[in-house]
Amino acid sequence: MKNILPTPLQYKKNKLTFDGISLERIASKHPTPFYLYSKKTLDFYYKSFYQSAIKEGIPSPLVCYAVKANSNIEVLKRLKKLGSGADVVSVGELKKALKAGIDPQKIVFSGVAKSATEILFALKCHKRGIYSFNVESIEELELINLLAKKEKRIARISFRLNPQVNVKTHKHISTGNKTHKFGLLKSDILEALAVPSFWSNTTLVGLSMHIGSQLTDLKATVVAIKELANLAHSIEIPLEFLDIGGGLGIDYTIEERNKLASITQYMQTASEALTKFYYSKTDHCPRIVFEPGRIIVGKMGVLVSRVVRTKTSEDCHFTIIDAGMNDLIRPALYDAYHEVLAVNQSKKMILTDIVGPICETSDCFGSKRKLPALKSGDLVVIDNAGAYGHTMASRYNERDIAQEVLI
Numbered sequence: 001m002k003n004i005l006p007t008p009l010q011y012k013k014n015k016l017t018f019d020g021i022s023l024e025r026i027a028s029k030h031p032t033p034f035y036l037y038s039k040k041t042l043d044f045y046y047k048s049f050y051q052s053a054i055k056e057g058i059p060s061p062l063v064c065y066a067v068k069a070n071s072n073i074e075v076l077k078r079l080k081k082l083g084s085g086a087d088v089v090s091v092g093e094l095k096k097a098l099k100a101g102i103d104p105q106k107i108v109f110s111g112v113a114k115s116a117t118e119i120l121f122a123l124k125c126h127k128r129g130i131y132s133f134n135v136e137s138i139e140e141l142e143l144i145n146l147l148a149k150k151e152k153r154i155a156r157i158s159f160r161l162n163p164q165v166n167v168k169t170h171k172h173i174s175t176g177n178k179t180h181k182f183g184l185l186k187s188d189i190l191e192a193l194a195v196p197s198f199w200s201n202t203t204l205v206g207l208s209m210h211i212g213s214q215l216t217d218l219k220a221t222v223v224a225i226k227e228l229a230n231l232a233h234s235i236e237i238p239l240e241f242l243d244i245g246g247g248l249g250i251d252y253t254i255e256e257r258n259k260l261a262s263i264t265q266y267m268q269t270a271s272e273a274l275t276k277f278y279y280s281k282t283d284h285c286p287r288i289v290f291e292p293g294r295i296i297v298g299k300m301g302v303l304v305s306r307v308v309r310t311k312t313s314e315d316c317h318f319t320i321i322d323a324g325m326n327d328l329i330r331p332a333l334y335d336a337y338h339e340v341l342a343v344n345q346s347k348k349m350i351l352t353d354i355v356g357p358i359c360e361t362s363d364c365f366g367s368k369r370k371l372p373a374l375k376s377g378d379l380v381v382i383d384n385a386g387a388y389g390h391t392m393a394s395r396y397n398e399r400d401i402a403q404e405v406l407i
């Protein structure tokens with residue numbers, strides 16, 4: 001199934017454009033490397049995701065955008081305007097989501113290591129606190145209850161189920177099995193529900209899951225939804241929501257483009273599984289919460305960089321650029337593939353390794369790539385860098401953090 005995901009990039013007369021504007025012109029105004037984001041593309045993906053949920057009959061869908069994918073304040077403000085909530089994993093992300101104006105009653109807080117300070121802040125940020133603490137351990141539940149009691153509040157919580165599924169993705173971003181630190185097993189959740197002292201100042205409002213990132217096929221998602229539904233059936237309490245997490249992938253490669261599940265296929269599959277395993281067997285009608293990150297912001301962003309110089313060592317050719325693994329760590333960390341495009345196309349191509357300035361051999365954006373023979377000052381673009389790019393940047397080698405430009 002061919003599945004074209006829109007991108008802001010397009011060659012016009014052999015020159016690369018971004019939302020129709022010449023990249024050379026954009027780059028003349030900003031020091032490289034910099035991240036470049038397209039508001040238009042951001043809008044497209046958020047609206048496609050939300051409208052697809054509506055079209056597939058998902059009950060009152062709430063999109064809680066996973067802030068860790070891209071926490072740029074303008075991006076968050078835009079998403080807020082479009083109606084988005086937020087999935088946060090730290091008090092820093094929570095503060096940023098609030099600063100962008102996102103309604104606390106649309107914010108879920110995930111993560112295995114929420115500290116007392118973080119829990120307190122989330123409890124007190126609004127008279128009803130946040131929409132939900134997605135609880136990942138029994139100790140965390142006890143702490144939330146204790147702190148809520150001290151503050152004379154009721155904390156809204158959901159359990160993050162570990163559905164024990166194996167996901168086809170990179171091992172660093174697979175999160176749904178019991179050997180992973182995430183979520184709770186069904187038996188532990190049922191046991192905790194039976195302990196009255198955990199529930200004096202907490203109330204169970206939902207169940208959640210998140211099985212991994214850059215998911216391209218939906219088999220594990222269906223199994224996990226079935227597990228989530230089974231757990232919901234085992235609990236008498238009427239739930240306000242079921243949160244089926246994020247994880248939908250994008251096409252970094254042509255191969256992925258051909259096998260990737262589209263937003264429509266994802267929503268159809270989720271809707272069918274939820275009906276079959278849950279709604280058809282109960283009178284309750286909890287709403288569905290989603291936590292998408294990459295699918296919302298991945299394709300809207302690129303990393304723009306200039307060639308510093310080239311060198312050869314025997315038959316190896318290197319194109320050295322001014323962006324490094326500190327700016328975009330995905331290739332070094334996950335062996336991730338990112339297309340590298342020359343801003344000026346040419347018929348004469350060479351095979352070259354695109355490498356950065358960092359003193360590590362893993363500081364490489366691609367080996368043996370077919371590119372024009374570039375020279376110092378030429379512009380290149382690293383594609384699909386809107387998600388897990390800038391948010392994972394570091395100052396390694398005392399380099400500055402790349403600027404972000406939104407157009």
Ligand SMILES: *Cc1c(COP(=O)(O)O)cnc(C)c1O
Binds near residue numbers: 068087248291292294
């Ligand atoms: C990272 C994360 C997400 C988003 O994952 P994507 O693959 O970017 O959609 C959603 N939920 C939780 C709990 C996460 O940790």
